[in-house]
Amino acid sequence: MIRISKRLELPPYLQWLIRASSIIFALIIMSVFLLALGHNPIKVYSAMVTGSFGTFFRFRKTIELMIPLSITALGILVAFKMKFWNIGAEGQILMGAFAATFFALKFAYLPRPLLLILMAIGGSLIGGLWALIPAFFKVKYATNETLFTLMLNYIAIKWIIYLQYGPWKDPQQAGFPKIPDFSVNATLPTLGGIHVGWLILIALVIIAHIVMNKTKFGFEIAVIGESKNTAKYAGMSVNKVILSTLFISGALGGLVGMMQTSGVHGTLSTSITGGIGYTAIIVTWLAHVKVHLIPVIGLLFAVLIQGAFFIQTAFQIPHSVADILQGMILFSALGSEFFINYRLHLVKNRRAKRVVK
Amino acid sequence: MNKVIELKGIVKKFGTVYANDQISFDLSVGEVHALLGENGAGKSSLMNVLAGVYQPDDGEIIMNGERVTIPSPRHSIDMGIGMIHQHFKLVESHTVLENMIAGVKSRLFINYKKLGKELTELSQRYGLQINPFSELNMLSVAEKQRVEILKVLYRGAKILILDEPTAVLTPQETARLFDIINSLKSDGHSIIFISHKLDEVIEISDRITVLRKGKHIDTLKNEHLSPRSLTNKMVGKAVELKIERTKTDYQDILLEVNNLFVFRPDNSQALKGLTFKLKQGEILGVAGVAGSGQKELCEAIAGLQDKITGEILFKSENICGKSPRDIINLGISMSFVPEDRLGMGLVAGMDLVDNVLLKAYLKQPGIFVNRQEAQKEALNLIEKLNIDTPSVHTKVSKLSGGNIQKVLLGREIELQPELIITAYPARGLDIGSAHKIYDLLNEQKIKGNGIIFIGEDLDVLLKIADKIMVLCDGEVTGIVDPDLVTREDLGYMMAGKKLERGEVG
Structure with a gap:
C-alpha cells in the first residue's frame, strides 16, 4: 500500500533539483517518442539549440519571441499574484495592437518618436481597459474572471478580423483582406539588430521586481492574493487595488501588442500573438509567479518554440511535436510540485485484520 | 473489566x-x-x-x-x-x-x-x-x-x-x-x-x-x-491559577454602541439592536453560545460588516459603516483579534515579518515598505511571548495553533491601541501562555485602553471582566456585574432568560 503524507519544507536547492530533473524527465520521455518517429533525440535536441542560437538571425528570432512572452508573463504575474486568474492576455495583446495600429494608420504623418510614444500609450491604455472590464464585474458582481477573461479573447479576435475584412482593409491589396503595412515612422527602431523591446523588457523586469517585492502596492497585491478578508482587515482598499492591478496587467499585454505590430510584424492581424497570451500563462506558472524567473523561463520557451521551427525544416518533424514537448515539460514540471510537497511511503501491511463483531 | x-x-x-x-x-x-x-x-x-x-x-x-x-x-x-x-x-x-x-x-x-x-x-x-x-x-x-x-x-x-x-x-x-x-x-x-x-x-x-x-x-x-x-x-508544574481584576478610575466613555443591527448576506438579523457602553480602562466580557452574534459584533466595530445600521460612537465619533481604512484615517487606533486567525487576522502563506508588516505598513512613510522595522518587531514578539518558530521568515501556517495565536495577539496588543477587540484570546494556548495574555490585557487596561473580550470560558470571564454582556441569538439578555452573578446565571442568560439581579446596564 502506498501512503501519501505532507512534507516539511524542503531546502530550496533540493526543490530546484526536483524541478530541474522534471524537465530532464520530460526530455527523456520525449526521446522515446522521437525514437519511435525514427529520429535521434540527441541530434534533435541539439538542433533545437543551434536552431535558436546558431546564427544571429536565429538568435534574433529567439529573442523576438522571448520579449513578448516575458512581458506578457509579467502582466499575467501581477494578476496571478493576486489570485486573479487573468487568462485574457491574448485579447489584451490584440486590443493593444488594435490601438497602436489605429495611431499607426491614422497619424502616420507624425514624427517617429511622437508616433511611437502615442502608439505605446494607446496600446497600453486600451489593453488595460480591456482587462478592467472583467475586473470591474468581478469587484461589482463577483463574476468568474477565468471565464470572463477567456471569452473576451474571442471578442478581441473577431474584432481584429472584422477590421481586417472591413474598415481597415488595404485597398491596394486587390481584394486580399489585409490591414496596410506600417510606415517607417510607426516601426520600432532596432538596437544591436533587435527591436528595442529587449531594453523595455529589462527595464520592466527591474521595475516589476521592485514593485512586487518592495512597495506597499506590491505588498497589498500579495495580501489580497492570500486572503481578501485579511486585506480588508488590515485596512486595504481591496477593490481599488484589484482594479489598478488588472489595469496594469492588461496594459502590459497591450504594450506587447504594440511591440508585436510595430517591431515584428509591421502590420496588424490575429497572428501577431502566435498564442503568446496562452504560452505566457505557462511561463508565469513555471516561474512560480516570481518576477526574476520570468525572463529565464521566457527564454526557455522561446528556445522551445524557435527550436521547433528549426527542426521542422531540418528534420521534417511536424511542429506539433514541439507542442507535445511543451506540454510534456509543463506536465512534469507541474507534477514535480507534488513530490516537493508530499512524500510517498511504501507501507508494509502488518497483518491488517478487520474485527468482525 | x-x-x-x-x-x-x-x-x-x-x-x-x-x-x-x-x-x-x-x-x-x-x-x-x-x-x-x-x-x-x-x-x-x-x-x-x-x-x-x-x-x-x-x-x-x-x-x-x-x-x-x-x-x-x-x-x-x-x-x-x-x-x-x-x-x-x-x-x-x-x-x-x-x-x-x-x-x-x-x-x-x-x-x-x-x-x-x-x-x-x-x-x-x-x-x-x-x-x-x-x-x-x-x-x-x-x-x-x-x-x-x-x-x-x-x-x-x-x-x-x-x-x-x-x-x-x-x-x-x-x-x-x-x-x-x-x-x-x-x-x-x-x-x-x-x-x-x-x-x-x-x-x-x-x-x-x-x-x-x-x-x-x-x-x-x-x-x-x-x-x-x-x-x-x-x-507539569505547580501553577498559580489566579486572574487579577485590576481596578481603574477612568470615567470617560470610550465606545458607545446604540441600537446596532447587523444583517447577514441573506438579510437575516445577526445582531438585533445592541446597545452598550465601554469605559476607558475597562474590560467588557461578552458571553454567549457560539454563533450568538459575537463575530458580527466584533466585525461591525472593526468596520468589516457591510450591512449595518445604528450608531457606533468611538469617543463620540460615529464609525458605524466605516471601513477599516476609514477608521485608520480618522486616527483611531483599534486592534482586533478575530476568531478566524488565519482567514482574517494573519496571512497564512506569509512569514512573521510580513504578518507584522500587515498592521504597520500603512503608517510607514513613502511608497516602499520597511521590512527591517517589521523584522525588529517580530523578533521582539518572539522573545516577549516565547513564540516557538524556526525563524522570523517561517510562514505562519507552519506554526502550531498556539504560536499562531501568540503572533496575532502579540501584534495587536503591541500596537498600543485605545480599543482592543479580542475574540477568544486564550483559545489554543496552554495555561501559562493564556495567563500571560490576561496579564498583557490587564496592562493595557491600566493604561486606560478599553477591551472587548469575547470569551467562552465563563470562569475566566467572571474573573477578568469588569462587566459581562450576555448575548443570545443576536440580542443582549443582560449586562451584569461579574461579582453578583454565578456561572449558572450566565448559562441561563445565554439561553435567553433575563436575570433580575446584577444588571449594570
Whole structure:
C-alpha cells in the first residue's frame, strides 16, 4: 500500500533539483517518442539549440519571441499574484495592437518618436481597459474572471478580423483582406539588430521586481492574493487595488501588442500573438509567479518554440511535436510540485485484520 | 473489566515533532475515560489514530484482545468506533435522517418511514430527543451535537469519542449531555471524553488519562481528585491559577454602541439592536453560545460588516459603516483579534515579518515598505511571548495553533491601541501562555485602553471582566456585574432568560 503524507519544507536547492530533473524527465520521455518517429533525440535536441542560437538571425528570432512572452508573463504575474486568474492576455495583446495600429494608420504623418510614444500609450491604455472590464464585474458582481477573461479573447479576435475584412482593409491589396503595412515612422527602431523591446523588457523586469517585492502596492497585491478578508482587515482598499492591478496587467499585454505590430510584424492581424497570451500563462506558472524567473523561463520557451521551427525544416518533424514537448515539460514540471510537497511511503501491511463483531 | 481497546506505545511523528510519544491508553466496557491535556498535548492525534485518520509510526492497537490496524476512517467505523468531532460533519440543508444515511452503503431504495421510526426509537432510548425529519439548519448547536451522537450510534458505534464536546455548550446543555453520556454508559457503550476543563472531567469520568507534550503522564481513577492536582499534572508544574481584576478610575466613555443591527448576506438579523457602553480602562466580557452574534459584533466595530445600521460612537465619533481604512484615517487606533486567525487576522502563506508588516505598513512613510522595522518587531514578539518558530521568515501556517495565536495577539496588543477587540484570546494556548495574555490585557487596561473580550470560558470571564454582556441569538439578555452573578446565571442568560439581579446596564 502506498501512503501519501505532507512534507516539511524542503531546502530550496533540493526543490530546484526536483524541478530541474522534471524537465530532464520530460526530455527523456520525449526521446522515446522521437525514437519511435525514427529520429535521434540527441541530434534533435541539439538542433533545437543551434536552431535558436546558431546564427544571429536565429538568435534574433529567439529573442523576438522571448520579449513578448516575458512581458506578457509579467502582466499575467501581477494578476496571478493576486489570485486573479487573468487568462485574457491574448485579447489584451490584440486590443493593444488594435490601438497602436489605429495611431499607426491614422497619424502616420507624425514624427517617429511622437508616433511611437502615442502608439505605446494607446496600446497600453486600451489593453488595460480591456482587462478592467472583467475586473470591474468581478469587484461589482463577483463574476468568474477565468471565464470572463477567456471569452473576451474571442471578442478581441473577431474584432481584429472584422477590421481586417472591413474598415481597415488595404485597398491596394486587390481584394486580399489585409490591414496596410506600417510606415517607417510607426516601426520600432532596432538596437544591436533587435527591436528595442529587449531594453523595455529589462527595464520592466527591474521595475516589476521592485514593485512586487518592495512597495506597499506590491505588498497589498500579495495580501489580497492570500486572503481578501485579511486585506480588508488590515485596512486595504481591496477593490481599488484589484482594479489598478488588472489595469496594469492588461496594459502590459497591450504594450506587447504594440511591440508585436510595430517591431515584428509591421502590420496588424490575429497572428501577431502566435498564442503568446496562452504560452505566457505557462511561463508565469513555471516561474512560480516570481518576477526574476520570468525572463529565464521566457527564454526557455522561446528556445522551445524557435527550436521547433528549426527542426521542422531540418528534420521534417511536424511542429506539433514541439507542442507535445511543451506540454510534456509543463506536465512534469507541474507534477514535480507534488513530490516537493508530499512524500510517498511504501507501507508494509502488518497483518491488517478487520474485527468482525 | 473487559478492555475494548488497548493502545500500546503509540508513536506518531510529524516530521521531527512527536505528537504522540509512546502513549498507552485503554478503555473498558461501560466506562467513561477522559483524556485530559492542554492544547497540543496530543489528545487529538491519539484519537485520530483510533479514527483511522492517522497511521501510527509505532505501537499496537488491540481491540477485544486482537491486534488490529485501522487503515482508514471507514475501517474505524466498521469496527464500532464513532468519533464526534468538535466541528460537526453534517450537511446543513439536509434533514437529520438524510444525514444519517449519507455515506452509509445502503440499498437502492430507502424506506424513510421505517428508518424514521428506528431513529426515533434510538433517540428516545438515550434521551437524545431528536426528530429525524427536522432540517439541520433549524437545530441549535446542542441539538446538532446530539445528531452527531445519533449518527455514530446508528452506524453501530460501541465506542464513542467526544472531542471537546462542551466547548460549544451552555452549562445547562452540558449537564444534559452528561445525562446522555451516563445513559449510553449504562447501556454498555464506552466513551472517551476529551477535554481540558477540569471540573467537567472530574464530574463525568471514571478514569482520567493526562497527556502532556505528547507524553503519557498518568492514568488515575477518579476518586478524591482535585482540580489543582490535575492541573499540575497537565501543566507539569505547580501553577498559580489566579486572574487579577485590576481596578481603574477612568470615567470617560470610550465606545458607545446604540441600537446596532447587523444583517447577514441573506438579510437575516445577526445582531438585533445592541446597545452598550465601554469605559476607558475597562474590560467588557461578552458571553454567549457560539454563533450568538459575537463575530458580527466584533466585525461591525472593526468596520468589516457591510450591512449595518445604528450608531457606533468611538469617543463620540460615529464609525458605524466605516471601513477599516476609514477608521485608520480618522486616527483611531483599534486592534482586533478575530476568531478566524488565519482567514482574517494573519496571512497564512506569509512569514512573521510580513504578518507584522500587515498592521504597520500603512503608517510607514513613502511608497516602499520597511521590512527591517517589521523584522525588529517580530523578533521582539518572539522573545516577549516565547513564540516557538524556526525563524522570523517561517510562514505562519507552519506554526502550531498556539504560536499562531501568540503572533496575532502579540501584534495587536503591541500596537498600543485605545480599543482592543479580542475574540477568544486564550483559545489554543496552554495555561501559562493564556495567563500571560490576561496579564498583557490587564496592562493595557491600566493604561486606560478599553477591551472587548469575547470569551467562552465563563470562569475566566467572571474573573477578568469588569462587566459581562450576555448575548443570545443576536440580542443582549443582560449586562451584569461579574461579582453578583454565578456561572449558572450566565448559562441561563445565554439561553435567553433575563436575570433580575446584577444588571449594570
